[in-house]
Amino acid sequence: MTEQYLLDYMYTFLFFLCGLLVAVSQYLISWLVSPPTIQKKTLEPYECGMDPFGSAWDTRFSISYYLYALIFLAFDVDILYLFPVAAAYNRVSGLRGIVEMFVFIAILSLAIIYAWNKGVFSWAKRRKGY
Numbered sequence: 001m002t003e004q005y006l007l008d009y010m011y012t013f014l015f016f017l018c019g020l021l022v023a024v025s026q027y028l029i030s031w032l033v034s035p036p037t038i039q040k041k042t043l044e045p046y047e048c049g050m051d052p053f054g055s056a057w058d059t060r061f062s063i064s065y066y067l068y069a070l071i072f073l074a075f076d077v078d079i080l081y082l083f084p085v086a087a088a089y090n091r092v093s094g095l096r097g098i099v100e101m102f103v104f105i106a107i108l109s110l111a112i113i114y115a116w117n118k119g120v121f122s123w124a125k126r127r128k129g130y
Contacts, residue, residue, distance in 0.1 A: 067120050078108055 081104065089097050115121065 064120070067115075071115060071120070074111070075108065078104075 082101070085097065085101050085104075
């Protein structure tokens with residue numbers, strides 16, 4: 001029995017070592033390939049091969065864009081949990097699977113209702129000068 005534990009620890013250590021090796025190798029390769037000096041031209045942003053003008057920091061976006069992005073990411077990840085339910089649907093009893101799926105969707109719906117009540121989905125009209 002102890003040999004099995006030792007083998008499991010060896011696999012875990014090997015997996016950790018491979019992950020560390022991949023992470024360090026990316027830094028090492030980028031250090032080897034990068035140019036030795038920083039030129040002024042490399043500090044400017046690249047925009048379609050044209051010389052940039054103005055400053056990117058002057059553009060301001062409403063917080064609503066970021067809230068929509070966060071809500072999309074949250075629900076996108078949550079929807080991924082429905083795929084295993086669909087894959088294992090024939091292995092559980094019909095009523096139990098349906099109830100669990102509807103409870104999960106109800107919790108997601110409560111999050112949408114909460115965001116709606118907080119006013120996340122209503123955007124104020126922008127003024128022309130801003």
